Amino acid sequence: MIRYIKGYLLIRVEGYSPERFLNACSHRGIELWGLRSAGGAYEMYMTLKDFRKIKALSKKTGTKVRVRRRYGLPFFLHRYRRRKLFFAGALLAVCLVYILTLFIWEIDIRGNLRRTDEALLSFLRSRDVYCGMTAGSVDCDQIADDLRGAYADLVWVSASVHGTRLVIQVKENEHLSAQTGGKAQETEGTDLAATQDCTILSIVTRQGTPLVHEGDQVKKGDLLVNGRLDLKNDAGEVTGYRYCQAQADITGEYQISYEDTMEREFEIRSYQYERNNLVRQEELFLRAGDRIFSFGRLKNNYQEYDYYVEESQLTVGENFSLPLFWGRRMAVPCSVRQENYTDSQLQQLLSRRFEKACQDIEKKGLEIIENDVKIYTEQNAACARGTLTVRGPVAGEVPTQILPEPQVKDQTEREDQTNGNE
Structure with a gap:
């Protein structure tokens, strides 16, 4: 070089x-x-x-x-000494690329399962974190603190800037109940409450005061472990309270409802081919921000068609993204006809969808111990309906109720009260 x-x-x-x-x-x-x-x-x-x-x-x-x-x-x-416009354009392009490197053009969120990227991006925008902001104004520590403060089920958050990309990595707590709304607890302690109407199968308390035992029937919202500990004197009177984060492994058994309906009638779409190539109309486009520049014209005169859009972002290497997108739009003609499932086909499709739903339930840490789901076939549809009996975690965090400090009599007051009674 x-x-x-x-x-x-x-x-x-x-x-x-x-x-x-x-x-x-x-x-x-x-x-x-x-x-x-x-x-x-x-x-x-x-x-x-x-x-x-x-x-x-x-x-x-x-x-x-x-x-x-x-x-x-x-x-x-x-x-090329006489081509001044060429060198001026090259110099302008270099300056433009340098200016673009001073901004954030892509926010990459990784590790989120419960919440979509759109929900987290909307929250970040409310904190003035968005695509197009200057890279120098990004406060990674503040972003991590804001996300942990807004969502209690995020046990770990990391934010870092790589080129023109803001990479946010999160780790979710899979056992935190949605009952807390994902908000950080502002109290000094937390209790554990039931997230379902269930029967307690086992409870192992690591911190806090257990309020239920094995075999107890509880309702949704009932306290299972109290995060408030009573402080008592020698006379057995409560002199104060100490608050902590209640921690326990609590397993319960409960039923969940399942229902899935499929229409008997469905569509079949057929496409046209010429010389083994799919018949379609397409146009290229370039998008810069909200402005879209089309190259060609999509003449779509089809009665029935499928519409596709493919879009890619301009990147240089792995961490240098630019606010330029290109792609193509396609209109693919097709013919649509209506067909009907047979009873056996409906049963097979509903059975596959039910197996997929059971796999999703097991991924959440639940064990299915009884299946009472049946398939009912009707004239225009079929339905899989019933209940599943499952075992799994049933505790979620809720704020501890703060009580006023108790008024405790000293030893002299107790002796005077005793003499008066005599």
């Missing part, structure tokens, strides 16, 4: 004794590389700066030096 910037030459050395020329160049510290024999002569590379020093050496050694090819930026600029 340095040689290209400075410029270098491919030369051919001919004469009675080209070896003397090579020795003289070595003695003077002139750099040569790529040396090779070529029909009784030698060809080699040297820098443009050193080429200006070899005129005297060529005369002294009786050799003749010819330039075969020229390489490098100086020759390129000389060749």
